[in-house]
């Protein structure tokens with residue numbers, strides 16, 4: 001890394017990049033970051049309510065993570081999957097202990113899309129059908145197969161390369177696709193899902209893959225009853241239930257895993273993001289009685305990256321030592337309570353959703369018509385940046401009208417106050 005550079009160097013780098021990231025760039029050149037804050041190159045501080053793609057559950061540069069990684073890079077960095085390393089085996093042991101019920105087998109890779117493909121491979125090893133069921137607004141990644149398992153990507157030229165996927169509606173109760181209300185609907189979406197599968201698939205599909213709460217598709221949380229209905233559907237039809245907990249795991253919802261909130265045990269759980277404390281590590285926790293991978297089924301050059309393993313062990317240690325699950329629940333409840341008060345005061349705020357610090361606010365032009373306030377959501381985030389708070393935005397997917405509040409679990413009480421004051425200031429100004 002050079003010690004100095006010019007604006008022209010940076011501009012040349014910008015021009016050299018081919019694009020393909022998420023939506024419009026955020027005009028911040030990051031200088032450094034700690035806890036729930038990051039600072040730009042002009043020294044301006046921002047409270048980071050995105051946790052950088054909802055990954056820094058223990059915050060930026062958590063001291064335990066930094067120490068573990070520093071120690072690790074002085075020992076060795078890259079060791080390929082054929083070798084044992086203590087960080088890998090200790091992390092596998094720890095994850096196996098954390099895995100609920102029968103989810104005791106651990107697989108590792110470096111991105112969420114790969115991890116979801118790993119879950120699909122396990123499902124295909126254990127069932128004869130090639131088909132996977134996913135939810136309408138699900139998001140499972142951007143590789144050629146996971147892009148097809150996600151909400152329809154605009155201008156998608158890639159579908160021919162995905163496998164057979166059957167999509168079913170999810171319980172998006174704020175905008176029920178059947179125009180019914182929960183609970184008097186009797187869970188029509190679950191009934192329709194069952195019929196769709198029974199009528200569309202000659203043989204039961206291999207698996208249903210769903211997020212425990214849909215993040216990118218619009219911060220859509222489902223009633224526990226919907227989760228339980230999906231478990232029953234899988235049991236009745238002989239499909240495996242795969243929970244993509246990439247966003248919801250490791251404290252984001254105030255629990256190790258969101259499935260425990262709903263009283264459902266999936267057959268395969270996909271994990272990552274918050275696990276690595278800022279380092280790339282993803283994987284699967286699967287039932288110990290499933291047929292495992294065959295050698296080479298899911299092998300990648302850097303899949304067992306020891307530095308990420310050391311970081312993950314430290315991040316789990318931090319969650320335990322600092323009681324961060326409890327903190328996530330407590331701060332999440334306080335933030336949600338204040339946002340709900342704002343919902344009652346401002347026409348712009350249609351719905352407030354999500355457990356723990358997995359909070360989405362759906363903006364509407366009118367509470368009655370629920371017309372999505374897409375531009376307002378974009379403006380909201382820009383106004384936040386001016387005031388030193390980075391809110392998340394659903395930029396180019398779903399309805400594009402969600403503002404996300406998903407800070408690190410280590411956000412301080414004072415930062416929470418500031419974030420909520422800024423949120424209200426913007427809600428007021430955009431309502432006028």
Ligand SMILES: Cc1ncc(COP(=O)(O)O)c(C=O)c1O
Nearest residue numbers: 111112113139140141244246247
């Ligand atoms: C629920 C979920 N699944 C999968 C992914 C894909 O992960 P990655 O971007 O690491 O491939 C994401 C990323 O946002 C996600 O939120």
